[in-house]
Amino acid sequence: MDTEPYGFIGNVTLTTLESFAVSRRDDVQTLVDAAFAASRLFKHNPAAAMDICMGEPVTLLKLDGRTAMERIYGILRDELSEQPIPTPEGIGNTRRMALVRMPELGDFNPLLMWDLSLARATAKRA
Numbered sequence: 001m002d003t004e005p006y007g008f009i010g011n012v013t014l015t016t017l018e019s020f021a022v023s024r025r026d027d028v029q030t031l032v033d034a035a036f037a038a039s040r041l042f043k044h045n046p047a048a049a050m051d052i053c054m055g056e057p058v059t060l061l062k063l064d065g066r067t068a069m070e071r072i073y074g075i076l077r078d079e080l081s082e083q084p085i086p087t088p089e090g091i092g093n094t095r096r097m098a099l100v101r102m103p104e105l106g107d108f109n110p111l112l113m114w115d116l117s118l119a120r121a122t123a124k125r126a
Contacts, residue, residue: 021115029118033125036083036084039082053073057069086114094110095110
């Protein structure tokens with residue numbers, strides 16, 4: 001199904017079925033490797049990151065030129081962690097915010113959702 005493009009500012013979390021991740025482990029590992037590489041590029045290669053940002057991102061964000069994009073990029077870069085892995089505090093904050101809208105998740109432990117074995121494999125090679 002085709003969808004309209006949308007802007008997203010902030011960190012990205014990808015979710016999938018465990019059965020899919022198991023059946024396509026090599027592909028999922030490649031995706032995780034790419035997320036780490038993209039995070040490193042964004043944080044440590046401002047020239048390359050700005051070249052990318054001046055394409056579709058500046059249009060999607062409806063910014064008025066390079067100066068505005070540089071300001072947004074600087075904010076996002078400074079907030080980006082060295083590795084695209086959620087912290088326990090971040091998971092806890094997200095859970096507290098979600099409980100306001102979805103109190104039925106009160107007994108759910110969100111840590112059950114995270115399989116960091118793929119991230120660990122990527123981090124070891126870096």
